[in-house]
Amino acid sequence: MKLTKTKEFKVFMEPISVANPVSVLVLGICSSLAVTTQLIPAFVMTFAMTAVLACSNVIISLMRNLIPKNIRIIVELTVISSLVILADQLLKAFMFDVSKMLSVFVGLIITNCIIMGRAEAFALGNGPWISFWDGIGNGLGYGWILVVVAFFRELLGSGTLFGFKVIPQAVYDFGYVDMGFMVLAPGAFIVIGLICWFQKTCIKGS
Amino acid sequence: MFEHLLSLGIESIFINNILLAYFLGMCSFLACSKNIKTAIGLGFAVIFVLSITAPMNWLINEFLLKEGALAWAGFPTVDLSFLQFISFIATIAAMVQIVELVMEQFAPALYSALGIFLPLIAVNCSILGASLFMVERNYNFSETVVFGFGSGIGWLLAIVAMAAVQQKMSYANFPKGLAGFGVNMIITGLISMTFMAFAGIKLVG
Numbered sequence: 239m240k241l242t243k244t245k246e247f248k249v250f251m252e253p254i255s256v257a258n259p260v261s262v263l264v265l266g267i268c269s270s271l272a273v274t275t276q277l278i279p280a281f282v283m284t285f286a287m288t289a290v291l292a293c294s295n296v297i298i299s300l301m302r303n304l305i306p307k308n309i310r311i312i313v314e315l316t317v318i319s320s321l322v323i324l325a326d327q328l329l330k331a332f333m334f335d336v337s338k339m340l341s342v343f344v345g346l347i348i349t350n351c352i353i354m355g356r357a358e359a360f361a362l363g364n365g366p367w368i369s370f371w372d373g374i375g376n377g378l379g380y381g382w383i384l385v386v387v388a389f390f391r392e393l394l395g396s397g398t399l400f401g402f403k404v405i406p407q408a409v410y411d412f413g414y415v416d417m418g419f420m421v422l423a424p425g426a427f428i429v430i431g432l433i434c435w436f437q438k439t440c441i442k443g444s
Numbered sequence: 445m446f447e448h449l450l451s452l453g454i455e456s457i458f459i460n461n462i463l464l465a466y467f468l469g470m471c472s473f474l475a476c477s478k479n480i481k482t483a484i485g486l487g488f489a490v491i492f493v494l495s496i497t498a499p500m501n502w503l504i505n506e507f508l509l510k511e512g513a514l515a516w517a518g519f520p521t522v523d524l525s526f527l528q529f530i531s532f533i534a535t536i537a538a539m540v541q542i543v544e545l546v547m548e549q550f551a552p553a554l555y556s557a558l559g560i561f562l563p564l565i566a567v568n569c570s571i572l573g574a575s576l577f578m579v580e581r582n583y584n585f586s587e588t589v590v591f592g593f594g595s596g597i598g599w600l601l602a603i604v605a606m607a608a609v610q611q612k613m614s615y616a617n618f619p620k621g622l623a624g625f626g627v628n629m630i631i632t633g634l635i636s637m638t639f640m641a642f643a644g645i646k647l648v649g
Contacts, residue, residue, distance in 0.1 A: 351471045
Protein backbone atom coordinates (compact mmCIF):
# COMPACT_ATOMS: atom_id res chain seq x y z
CA MET A 239 0.00 0.00 0.00
CA LYS A 240 1.27 3.41 -0.88
CA LEU A 241 1.93 5.90 1.89
CA THR A 242 -0.57 8.41 0.60
CA LYS A 243 -3.35 5.83 0.63
CA THR A 244 -3.10 4.78 4.28
CA LYS A 245 -5.68 5.77 6.84
CA GLU A 246 -3.00 7.44 8.94
CA PHE A 247 -2.03 9.70 6.07
CA LYS A 248 -5.61 10.75 5.47
CA VAL A 249 -6.14 11.53 9.14
CA PHE A 250 -2.88 13.49 9.08
CA MET A 251 -3.58 15.50 5.94
CA GLU A 252 -7.23 16.37 6.45
CA PRO A 253 -6.79 18.87 9.29
CA ILE A 254 -3.98 20.56 7.39
CA SER A 255 -6.16 21.32 4.39
CA VAL A 256 -9.92 20.78 4.13
CA ALA A 257 -10.78 20.38 7.82
CA ASN A 258 -8.39 22.96 9.19
CA PRO A 259 -9.12 23.47 12.88
CA VAL A 260 -8.61 27.24 12.80
CA SER A 261 -9.94 28.51 9.50
CA VAL A 262 -12.63 25.95 8.77
CA LEU A 263 -13.82 24.61 12.11
CA VAL A 264 -13.19 27.91 13.96
CA LEU A 265 -11.49 26.35 16.98
CA GLY A 266 -8.58 27.68 18.97
CA ILE A 267 -8.77 31.21 17.67
CA CYS A 268 -7.70 32.89 20.89
CA SER A 269 -4.09 31.85 20.90
CA SER A 270 -3.69 31.99 17.15
CA LEU A 271 -4.33 35.72 17.35
CA ALA A 272 -2.38 36.52 20.44
CA VAL A 273 0.98 34.94 19.72
CA THR A 274 1.34 36.06 16.13
CA THR A 275 2.96 39.47 16.41
CA GLN A 276 6.29 37.81 15.61
CA LEU A 277 7.40 34.59 13.95
CA ILE A 278 9.50 33.12 16.76
CA PRO A 279 6.71 32.87 19.34
CA ALA A 280 4.41 31.56 16.62
CA PHE A 281 6.80 28.71 15.85
CA VAL A 282 7.34 27.88 19.50
CA MET A 283 3.61 27.92 20.12
CA THR A 284 3.03 25.58 17.17
CA PHE A 285 5.61 23.21 18.51
CA ALA A 286 4.21 23.25 22.05
CA MET A 287 0.67 22.87 20.78
CA THR A 288 1.51 19.95 18.47
CA ALA A 289 3.41 18.14 21.21
CA VAL A 290 0.61 18.58 23.76
CA LEU A 291 -2.05 17.65 21.23
CA ALA A 292 -0.29 14.46 20.09
CA CYS A 293 0.48 13.34 23.66
CA SER A 294 -2.99 14.09 24.97
CA ASN A 295 -4.57 12.26 22.05
CA VAL A 296 -2.41 9.19 22.69
CA ILE A 297 -3.01 9.18 26.45
CA ILE A 298 -6.74 9.70 26.20
CA SER A 299 -6.97 7.11 23.47
CA LEU A 300 -5.13 4.60 25.66
CA MET A 301 -7.54 5.27 28.51
CA ARG A 302 -10.66 5.43 26.35
CA ASN A 303 -12.13 2.19 27.69
CA LEU A 304 -11.38 3.05 31.31
CA ILE A 305 -12.84 6.56 31.54
CA PRO A 306 -16.39 6.60 32.92
CA LYS A 307 -18.59 8.46 30.50
CA ASN A 308 -20.00 11.17 32.75
CA ILE A 309 -16.74 12.41 34.21
CA ARG A 310 -14.76 12.24 31.00
CA ILE A 311 -14.47 16.03 30.62
CA ILE A 312 -12.71 16.42 33.93
CA VAL A 313 -10.41 13.48 33.19
CA GLU A 314 -9.50 15.01 29.84
CA LEU A 315 -8.86 18.38 31.45
CA THR A 316 -6.58 16.78 34.02
CA VAL A 317 -4.55 14.96 31.37
CA ILE A 318 -4.29 18.08 29.24
CA SER A 319 -3.33 20.41 32.06
CA SER A 320 -0.63 18.02 33.31
CA LEU A 321 0.86 17.99 29.81
CA VAL A 322 0.66 21.78 29.58
CA ILE A 323 2.45 22.15 32.91
CA LEU A 324 5.19 19.95 31.49
CA ALA A 325 5.42 22.06 28.33
CA ASP A 326 5.46 25.26 30.35
CA GLN A 327 8.23 24.05 32.64
CA LEU A 328 10.32 22.95 29.63
CA LEU A 329 9.85 26.32 27.95
CA LYS A 330 10.77 28.17 31.12
CA ALA A 331 13.89 26.05 31.51
CA PHE A 332 15.23 26.16 27.94
CA MET A 333 13.66 29.17 26.20
CA PHE A 334 13.03 31.69 28.93
CA ASP A 335 12.71 34.75 26.65
CA VAL A 336 10.11 33.16 24.43
CA SER A 337 8.19 31.87 27.41
CA LYS A 338 8.05 35.42 28.76
CA MET A 339 6.78 36.60 25.38
CA LEU A 340 4.06 33.97 25.28
CA SER A 341 3.17 34.81 28.91
CA VAL A 342 -0.22 33.41 29.84
CA PHE A 343 -0.88 31.87 26.48
CA VAL A 344 1.09 28.73 27.23
CA GLY A 345 -1.27 28.11 30.13
CA LEU A 346 -4.20 28.83 27.91
CA ILE A 347 -3.36 25.81 25.74
CA ILE A 348 -5.45 23.99 28.36
CA THR A 349 -8.63 25.74 27.31
CA ASN A 350 -7.76 25.69 23.63
CA CYS A 351 -10.83 24.16 22.06
CA ILE A 352 -8.78 22.19 19.51
CA ILE A 353 -7.32 19.90 22.16
CA MET A 354 -10.64 19.27 23.91
CA GLY A 355 -12.34 18.90 20.56
CA ARG A 356 -9.89 16.27 19.25
CA ALA A 357 -10.00 14.37 22.52
CA GLU A 358 -13.78 14.28 22.45
CA ALA A 359 -14.28 13.73 18.77
CA PHE A 360 -11.35 11.50 17.84
CA ALA A 361 -9.26 10.05 20.64
CA LEU A 362 -12.23 8.67 22.59
CA GLY A 363 -13.21 6.52 19.63
CA ASN A 364 -9.93 5.52 17.99
CA GLY A 365 -6.71 3.68 18.75
CA PRO A 366 -3.55 5.37 20.01
CA TRP A 367 -1.49 5.15 16.81
CA ILE A 368 -4.02 6.82 14.57
CA SER A 369 -4.90 9.32 17.30
CA PHE A 370 -1.25 10.27 17.41
CA TRP A 371 -1.30 11.15 13.70
CA ASP A 372 -4.54 13.02 14.14
CA GLY A 373 -2.92 15.07 16.88
CA ILE A 374 0.15 15.86 14.79
CA GLY A 375 -2.02 16.78 11.79
CA ASN A 376 -4.21 19.11 13.78
CA GLY A 377 -1.23 20.69 15.48
CA LEU A 378 0.38 21.42 12.13
CA GLY A 379 -2.90 22.59 10.62
CA TYR A 380 -3.16 25.06 13.46
CA GLY A 381 0.50 25.88 13.13
CA TRP A 382 0.62 26.83 9.48
CA ILE A 383 -2.15 29.39 9.93
CA LEU A 384 -0.24 30.78 12.90
CA VAL A 385 2.96 31.05 10.92
CA VAL A 386 1.31 32.68 7.92
CA VAL A 387 -0.46 35.24 10.10
CA ALA A 388 2.74 35.92 12.02
CA PHE A 389 4.69 36.30 8.78
CA PHE A 390 2.44 39.08 7.53
CA ARG A 391 2.09 40.78 10.87
CA GLU A 392 5.81 40.84 11.53
CA LEU A 393 6.75 41.84 7.99
CA LEU A 394 4.22 44.63 7.66
CA GLY A 395 4.15 45.65 11.30
CA SER A 396 7.81 45.93 12.13
CA GLY A 397 9.63 45.18 8.88
CA THR A 398 11.44 42.16 10.32
CA LEU A 399 11.33 38.38 9.99
CA PHE A 400 12.53 36.27 12.92
CA GLY A 401 13.78 39.53 14.39
CA PHE A 402 16.06 40.37 11.41
CA LYS A 403 15.46 43.49 9.32
CA VAL A 404 14.34 42.46 5.85
CA ILE A 405 13.05 45.73 4.47
CA PRO A 406 16.12 47.66 3.35
CA GLN A 407 16.90 51.09 4.75
CA ALA A 408 16.61 52.61 1.26
CA VAL A 409 12.89 51.84 1.24
CA TYR A 410 12.46 53.68 4.52
CA ASP A 411 14.42 56.63 3.17
CA PHE A 412 12.01 56.70 0.29
CA GLY A 413 9.17 57.34 2.73
CA TYR A 414 7.95 53.83 3.63
CA VAL A 415 6.60 53.53 7.18
CA ASP A 416 5.95 50.34 9.17
CA MET A 417 2.28 49.73 9.74
CA GLY A 418 2.02 49.96 13.52
CA PHE A 419 -1.57 48.86 13.19
CA MET A 420 -0.50 45.30 12.33
CA VAL A 421 1.12 44.76 15.69
CA LEU A 422 -2.03 45.80 17.54
CA ALA A 423 -5.07 43.63 18.13
CA PRO A 424 -7.27 44.75 15.22
CA GLY A 425 -4.53 43.88 12.72
CA ALA A 426 -4.64 40.26 13.87
CA PHE A 427 -8.36 39.97 13.37
CA ILE A 428 -8.26 41.44 9.91
CA VAL A 429 -5.26 39.41 8.69
CA ILE A 430 -6.79 36.13 9.82
CA GLY A 431 -10.10 37.08 8.22
CA LEU A 432 -8.40 37.71 4.88
CA ILE A 433 -6.38 34.49 5.06
CA CYS A 434 -9.52 32.55 5.70
CA TRP A 435 -11.18 34.17 2.71
CA PHE A 436 -8.23 33.22 0.52
CA GLN A 437 -8.15 29.65 1.79
CA LYS A 438 -11.88 29.10 1.35
CA THR A 439 -11.79 30.39 -2.19
CA CYS A 440 -8.82 28.16 -3.06
CA ILE A 441 -10.37 25.01 -1.58
CA LYS A 442 -13.61 25.60 -3.44
CA GLY A 443 -11.62 25.89 -6.64
CA SER A 444 -9.76 22.59 -6.28
CA MET B 445 -7.44 53.56 46.91
CA PHE B 446 -10.97 53.83 45.61
CA GLU B 447 -9.86 55.90 42.66
CA HIS B 448 -7.22 53.35 41.82
CA LEU B 449 -9.80 50.55 41.77
CA LEU B 450 -12.20 52.59 39.67
CA SER B 451 -9.44 53.28 37.21
CA LEU B 452 -8.56 49.59 37.04
CA GLY B 453 -12.20 48.74 36.49
CA ILE B 454 -12.56 51.18 33.60
CA GLU B 455 -9.32 49.95 32.15
CA SER B 456 -10.38 46.30 32.21
CA ILE B 457 -13.76 47.11 30.67
CA PHE B 458 -12.72 49.42 27.85
CA ILE B 459 -9.02 49.88 27.29
CA ASN B 460 -7.67 46.40 27.90
CA ASN B 461 -10.84 44.61 26.97
CA ILE B 462 -10.22 40.93 27.60
CA LEU B 463 -11.69 39.90 24.27
CA LEU B 464 -10.72 42.68 21.92
CA ALA B 465 -7.22 43.38 23.21
CA TYR B 466 -6.16 39.96 24.54
CA PHE B 467 -8.24 37.68 22.31
CA LEU B 468 -9.58 35.60 25.19
CA GLY B 469 -12.88 33.80 24.89
CA MET B 470 -12.98 33.96 21.11
CA CYS B 471 -14.50 30.51 20.59
CA SER B 472 -17.74 31.11 22.43
CA PHE B 473 -17.71 34.68 21.16
CA LEU B 474 -17.85 33.47 17.57
CA ALA B 475 -20.16 30.55 18.21
CA CYS B 476 -22.84 32.31 20.27
CA SER B 477 -23.15 35.72 18.66
CA LYS B 478 -25.90 34.90 16.19
CA ASN B 479 -28.62 36.70 18.16
CA ILE B 480 -28.64 39.34 20.88
CA LYS B 481 -30.63 37.40 23.46
CA THR B 482 -28.23 34.47 23.56
CA ALA B 483 -25.31 36.87 23.61
CA ILE B 484 -26.68 38.71 26.64
CA GLY B 485 -27.35 35.43 28.47
CA LEU B 486 -23.86 34.15 27.84
CA GLY B 487 -22.36 37.52 28.72
CA PHE B 488 -24.03 37.60 32.13
CA ALA B 489 -22.99 34.02 32.80
CA VAL B 490 -19.38 35.00 32.04
CA ILE B 491 -19.56 38.02 34.39
CA PHE B 492 -20.99 35.79 37.10
CA VAL B 493 -18.38 33.04 36.79
CA LEU B 494 -15.48 35.46 36.35
CA SER B 495 -16.33 37.45 39.46
CA ILE B 496 -16.48 34.25 41.50
CA THR B 497 -13.51 32.32 40.14
CA ALA B 498 -10.95 35.13 39.95
CA PRO B 499 -11.05 35.88 43.72
CA MET B 500 -11.27 32.13 44.49
CA ASN B 501 -8.14 31.49 42.47
CA TRP B 502 -6.44 34.46 44.11
CA LEU B 503 -7.06 32.92 47.53
CA ILE B 504 -5.81 29.53 46.37
CA ASN B 505 -2.70 31.04 44.86
CA GLU B 506 -1.99 33.26 47.85
CA PHE B 507 -2.48 30.66 50.58
CA LEU B 508 -1.55 27.40 48.89
CA LEU B 509 0.54 27.72 45.77
CA LYS B 510 2.79 30.78 45.82
CA GLU B 511 6.38 30.51 46.93
CA GLY B 512 6.27 30.71 50.71
CA ALA B 513 2.48 30.60 50.72
CA LEU B 514 2.43 27.53 52.91
CA ALA B 515 4.24 29.34 55.72
CA TRP B 516 1.07 29.21 57.81
CA ALA B 517 1.22 25.42 57.72
CA GLY B 518 4.87 25.30 58.68
CA PHE B 519 6.45 24.92 55.22
CA PRO B 520 7.93 28.35 54.46
CA THR B 521 10.20 27.15 51.65
CA VAL B 522 7.69 25.15 49.61
CA ASP B 523 6.90 26.51 46.14
CA LEU B 524 3.95 24.86 44.45
CA SER B 525 3.46 27.46 41.73
CA PHE B 526 3.94 24.83 39.01
CA LEU B 527 0.55 23.46 40.06
CA GLN B 528 -1.12 26.73 39.11
CA PHE B 529 -2.66 25.62 35.82
CA ILE B 530 -4.13 22.39 37.05
CA SER B 531 -5.54 23.82 40.26
CA PHE B 532 -6.98 26.88 38.52
CA ILE B 533 -8.75 24.86 35.88
CA ALA B 534 -10.02 22.41 38.49
CA THR B 535 -11.36 25.30 40.57
CA ILE B 536 -13.07 26.77 37.56
CA ALA B 537 -14.64 23.49 36.48
CA ALA B 538 -15.78 22.75 40.02
CA MET B 539 -17.12 26.27 40.56
CA VAL B 540 -19.11 26.13 37.36
CA GLN B 541 -20.63 22.83 38.45
CA ILE B 542 -21.48 24.17 41.92
CA VAL B 543 -22.95 27.37 40.55
CA GLU B 544 -25.07 25.31 38.20
CA LEU B 545 -26.40 23.11 41.01
CA VAL B 546 -27.10 26.03 43.36
CA MET B 547 -28.79 27.99 40.63
CA GLU B 548 -30.99 25.10 39.61
CA GLN B 549 -32.11 24.71 43.23
CA PHE B 550 -32.62 28.31 44.30
CA ALA B 551 -33.04 30.43 41.20
CA PRO B 552 -34.80 28.35 38.56
CA ALA B 553 -35.66 31.41 36.49
CA LEU B 554 -32.03 32.46 36.29
CA TYR B 555 -31.06 28.84 35.65
CA SER B 556 -33.35 28.49 32.70
CA ALA B 557 -31.88 31.69 31.27
CA LEU B 558 -28.17 30.97 31.84
CA GLY B 559 -28.20 27.21 32.47
CA ILE B 560 -27.26 26.02 29.02
CA PHE B 561 -24.31 28.40 28.84
CA LEU B 562 -22.65 27.39 32.08
CA PRO B 563 -20.98 24.17 30.90
CA LEU B 564 -19.61 26.08 27.90
CA ILE B 565 -17.97 28.55 30.21
CA ALA B 566 -15.72 26.04 31.93
CA VAL B 567 -13.63 25.92 28.78
CA ASN B 568 -13.94 29.61 27.91
CA CYS B 569 -10.37 30.85 27.91
CA SER B 570 -11.28 34.26 29.30
CA ILE B 571 -12.00 32.68 32.68
CA LEU B 572 -8.67 30.92 32.97
CA GLY B 573 -6.97 33.84 31.27
CA ALA B 574 -8.22 36.31 33.88
CA SER B 575 -6.87 34.12 36.67
CA LEU B 576 -3.49 33.81 34.97
CA PHE B 577 -3.28 37.55 34.29
CA MET B 578 -4.06 38.28 37.91
CA VAL B 579 -1.09 36.17 38.99
CA GLU B 580 1.21 37.68 36.39
CA ARG B 581 0.34 41.25 37.29
CA ASN B 582 0.49 40.69 41.07
CA TYR B 583 -2.96 42.04 41.82
CA ASN B 584 -4.07 42.15 45.45
CA PHE B 585 -7.44 40.81 46.55
CA SER B 586 -9.58 43.90 45.95
CA GLU B 587 -7.89 44.53 42.60
CA THR B 588 -8.63 40.94 41.59
CA VAL B 589 -12.31 41.35 42.44
CA VAL B 590 -12.54 44.53 40.36
CA PHE B 591 -10.50 43.05 37.51
CA GLY B 592 -12.65 39.91 37.32
CA PHE B 593 -15.88 41.84 37.35
CA GLY B 594 -14.65 44.46 34.88
CA SER B 595 -13.33 41.88 32.44
CA GLY B 596 -16.71 40.16 32.53
CA ILE B 597 -18.50 43.40 31.69
CA GLY B 598 -16.05 44.08 28.89
CA TRP B 599 -16.68 40.65 27.45
CA LEU B 600 -20.44 41.18 27.63
CA LEU B 601 -20.17 44.51 25.81
CA ALA B 602 -18.08 43.00 23.04
CA ILE B 603 -20.31 40.00 22.41
CA VAL B 604 -23.50 42.08 22.43
CA ALA B 605 -21.99 44.54 19.96
CA MET B 606 -20.98 41.63 17.73
CA ALA B 607 -24.42 40.03 17.93
CA ALA B 608 -26.08 43.31 16.98
CA VAL B 609 -23.83 43.67 13.94
CA GLN B 610 -24.39 40.05 12.91
CA GLN B 611 -28.16 40.43 13.01
CA LYS B 612 -27.97 43.33 10.60
CA MET B 613 -25.50 41.44 8.45
CA SER B 614 -28.02 38.88 7.28
CA TYR B 615 -29.11 41.49 4.74
CA ALA B 616 -25.62 42.11 3.43
CA ASN B 617 -24.13 40.63 0.30
CA PHE B 618 -20.59 39.27 0.60
CA PRO B 619 -18.15 37.62 -1.76
CA LYS B 620 -18.75 33.88 -1.45
CA GLY B 621 -15.58 32.84 0.34
CA LEU B 622 -15.69 35.70 2.78
CA ALA B 623 -19.12 34.99 4.28
CA GLY B 624 -19.06 33.33 7.68
CA PHE B 625 -15.82 33.18 9.59
CA GLY B 626 -13.86 35.59 7.43
CA VAL B 627 -16.23 38.49 7.68
CA ASN B 628 -16.80 37.87 11.39
CA MET B 629 -13.09 38.27 12.03
CA ILE B 630 -12.93 41.48 10.03
CA ILE B 631 -15.91 42.92 11.91
CA THR B 632 -14.32 41.95 15.22
CA GLY B 633 -11.24 43.79 14.03
CA LEU B 634 -13.30 46.91 13.37
CA ILE B 635 -15.01 46.70 16.78
CA SER B 636 -11.61 46.26 18.35
CA MET B 637 -10.41 49.36 16.53
CA THR B 638 -13.24 51.42 17.96
CA PHE B 639 -12.37 50.19 21.45
CA MET B 640 -8.80 51.29 20.86
CA ALA B 641 -10.06 54.85 20.83
CA PHE B 642 -10.30 54.52 24.61
CA ALA B 643 -6.57 53.93 24.89
CA GLY B 644 -4.77 56.45 27.03
CA ILE B 645 -7.73 57.31 29.26
CA LYS B 646 -6.54 57.43 32.84
CA LEU B 647 -8.60 58.51 35.81
CA VAL B 648 -5.66 58.77 38.17
CA GLY B 649 -2.40 60.17 36.91
